[in-house]
Amino acid sequence: MSFTMNVRAAGATMITLAVLGAAMAYAAPPAPARAKGNAAAGKAIFTVKCFACHKLDGTGGVKLTGNPTPNWKDPKTWADPKRKNADAYMRDCITNGKLPSGMVAWSKASPPLKPADIENLIAYIHVLSGRK
Numbered sequence: 001m002s003f004t005m006n007v008r009a010a011g012a013t014m015i016t017l018a019v020l021g022a023a024m025a026y027a028a029p030p031a032p033a034r035a036k037g038n039a040a041a042g043k044a045i046f047t048v049k050c051f052a053c054h055k056l057d058g059t060g061g062v063k064l065t066g067n068p069t070p071n072w073k074d075p076k077t078w079a080d081p082k083r084k085n086a087d088a089y090m091r092d093c094i095t096n097g098k099l100p101s102g103m104v105a106w107s108k109a110s111p112p113l114k115p116a117d118i119e120n121l122i123a124y125i126h127v128l129s130g131r132k
Contacts, residue, residue: 036119036123037116037118037119037120037121037122037123037124038120038123039120039123039124039126039127040124041117041120041124042117042119042120042121042122042123042124042125042127043124043127045113045117045120045121045124046121046124046125049106049113050121053069053102053103054069054070054072057073057128058071058072058073058125058128058129059071059072059073059074060072064101064102065100065101065102066100066101067101069101072125072128072129073128073129073130077129078129078131087122090121090122090125091118091119091122094106094107094113094118094121094122095107095115095118106118
């Protein structure tokens with residue numbers, strides 16, 4: 001009788017594990033990874049280096065060359081296919097600049113922004129966007 005109970009308990013455990021495993025396989029995919037930086041530190045950098053073109057509230061619209069600077073509060077900005085991987089796109093723009101648009105290559109500026117500073121800026125831009 002004891003052996004029968006142990007077999008039944010083991011069988012029930014196996015079924016439970018199988019159901020849990022199936023449920024986990026169909027769970028929603030994880031949310032996209034956000035910038036690794038500190039938004040508060042990014043705000044301090046933004047208010048000194050970025051506000052002239054992107055405005056303090058992040059609404060942009062300053063036209064230095066052909067296109068106005070992006071409005072980080074506008075959902076259309078984030079829906080742009082070039083921002084599909086928004087953090088990588090912003091990291092590239094901030095690091096290397098975009099000469100045709102007038103974007104400064106901040107990693108090459110004097111003094112240059114360090115990679116951690118750039119991550120902090122990206123985190124703050126996400127705060128400006130209001131996106132979760």
